[in-house]
Amino acid sequence: MSTSSRAGGVLAATCISTLVVNANTSAVSILLPAISEDTGTSVETLQWAVTGYSLVGAAVIITSGALGDVFGRKRIFQLGLLLFVGSCVLIALASSGGMVIAGRLIQGAAGSTILACGLSLLTVANTGQAQVRAVSLWGAAAAVGAAAGPLLGGFLVGTTGWQGLFWVDAIVAAACMVLTYFTVAESRDPGRSRSIDYAGAGLIALTLAPFILAVSKGSDWGWTSLATIGMLLVSIAAGYGFVLTERRSAVPLLDLQLLRNRVLVGSTVAILIGAGTINALMYVLSLYFQDANGLGFTALEAGVATLPATVGLVVAAPLVPRWAARLGGRQVVGLGFLISAAGFAVIGFAHASWTYGAFVLPLIAIAVGMGMSNGPASAAATASVPANQVGEASGVSNMARYVGAAVATAVAATVYGQVTADRISGGHADSDALASGLAATSWVMAVISAAGVLMAVVMGRRARAARGTLSDAAAAAASGFHTLPTTAATAGDGTPEPHGGR
Known part of the structure; x- marks a missing residue:
């Protein structure tokens, strides 16, 4: 097999698998009401299908990359795909909420492994500009998958039942296993210690x-x-x-010395806040949109209703690196959090009389703000360390995404459920109580987003911005889901820039 065809096979296998993982992740919140009705498990309990996924992903994402370096990236990538297929089948056959949650816990490990090892395989299989193009396509696939997930999930709920999403994902992941077996060469890092933390x-x-x-x-x-x-x-x-x-530890999961890097710490916390608040909002809105006392949407209608957030990200992504290059990365991060906080604050005034149209502009504002904060923060994270620590910095920021999603979703679910219950027990109508729960949750997310402005200050003036190339735009589009190195992490000749930003 020629090198070019092998590289093409690696690109296809990694991009398709990344698209499927992100589509699956973003679709699950839309499915929760249907899963709850079918299994008799409360949505409050099924919250662990979302937070548990992120929790396990946070624990595994760096470790899976290390396992790939030591035991073979193809082997661990295949293991991730196998776990993903198995978890999809387990969830699709589940007769209880407990089985769904167990499957999602396994899926958290599988998804983070597929993302971490898939990107490693892609970078090893390509060099120079081919590598830049391949990674850009991988980032674009991640963004497309996340955007398409709610639509696909909503459509399948109304046609095949909620199980359909997991059967489709299992089939596609199995096909990726076959494609990987025949087209991807094994690779590992022989110079790396075999110690795993x-x-x-x-x-x-x-x-x-x-x-x-x-x-x-x-x-x-x-x-x-x-x-x-x-x-x-x-x-x-x-x-x-x-x-x-x-x-x-001989080879620690997290080099604690990195925590002395002000730019890295500020950008990582900014990433955690951005990823956490948007995931929490999508979780709560998915429930509110489908609740009979909310907007009463079908699953498909709820999926379509999330499109303004997708549009906001798609429109902002190509522009964010250029804005950061002109205005400065930390300025764009701070402005992004302010815009997101304003969008959350508007939803904080939600009332039972609101129709869907009242949510559109705030959703767009939140998404645009998230893109503005996450893109430059991701670029700064990988640009703030020497070339030999870019992988570690990327791993830390990716772990932060999972942590943010897990914690913020749990907080949102608690506030939403508690405020709603308190209002109902106080004699309010169910529709008013539900709107109050949504409003209270949005105010909490507004405060957290406003706190993100401080991270722009923590990042300081040494936060390096990307130049605004096409690959930077792809990295910005993917920044809500994975950190990709940008031109901010390279010198003018395209080689990694050896600066620590400390």
Whole structure:
């Protein structure tokens, strides 16, 4: 097989698998009401199908890349695809909410593995401008998948049932396994230590899981109850254990020295906030749009209703790197968070009398603001470290996305459910109570987004901006889902720029 045809096979396998993973991820919130009705499991419990996915993804995404470097990127990529197929089949055959959640936990590990190892395979299979084009296409596939997921999920709910999405994804992922087997060459990093920081990955999950459980159940248990405080103490202890483990590990999951890098810390927290708030909003709106006491949409109509957010990202993405190059990366990040906060604040005035038209402009504003904050923040994350640490910086920011999505969605679900329940118990109409829950959730996200403006300050003036090339536009489009290196991380001759931004 020729080198060009082999590179083409790698491009096809990685782009298709990335598209499927992101489509699956973005579609699940749309499916939750249908899954709830079919399995008899409350939507509040099924929240773990979303937060659990992100929680496991946060723990696995860096580890899976390390496993690929040591044991073979093709082998681990194939394992990720196999897990993805298995999890899809498990969910499609599920007769209970517990089986759905279990499948989604497995899917979190599978999805992050596919993304991490797929991108590694792609960069190894190409060099020079071919590599830039391939990675740009991969980023575009990630963005297209995320945009298409709610539409595909909504369509399949009305035709095949919610299970249809997972059967389709299983078939496509299985086809990718076959394509990978015949077209992708094995590769690994022979110079890398064979030590894998499994303890670090486990401690990340052990830090996040009790915290999210406390946030989710605190209102039921009581915020000062033994169960809630116990979960928070376990989370704190696990976090402390993670720090100790990373200090002693030969090849740590997170190089704690990176936390001294002001630009990296600021951009990573900005990424966490941006990814968290948009995921939380999509979760809550998916429920509100489909609730009979909300807008009463079908699943397909709810999927279509998310299009303004997609349009906002698509329109903003090609422009954001150029804005950052002209105005400065941190200025665009700060402005992006302000625009997002304003969009959330508008939804914070939601009333039961609102029709869908009232949501359109705020959704566009939130999406545009997210694109403005995430794009330059992702560029700064990989540009703020020496060339040999770009991969680590990218891994840290990608883990932050999963953490943000898990925590913010749990917070949103708790606020939405608690405020709605309190209003109903207070004698308000169900429609008014539901609108109050949505409004309260949006105000929380507005405050979090406004706090993101501080991250632009933390990033400082040394936050380097991309030049605004086509590959930068693709990286900006994908920045809500994965960090890709941009021209901000390269010198004028195209080689990585050795500066630390510390």
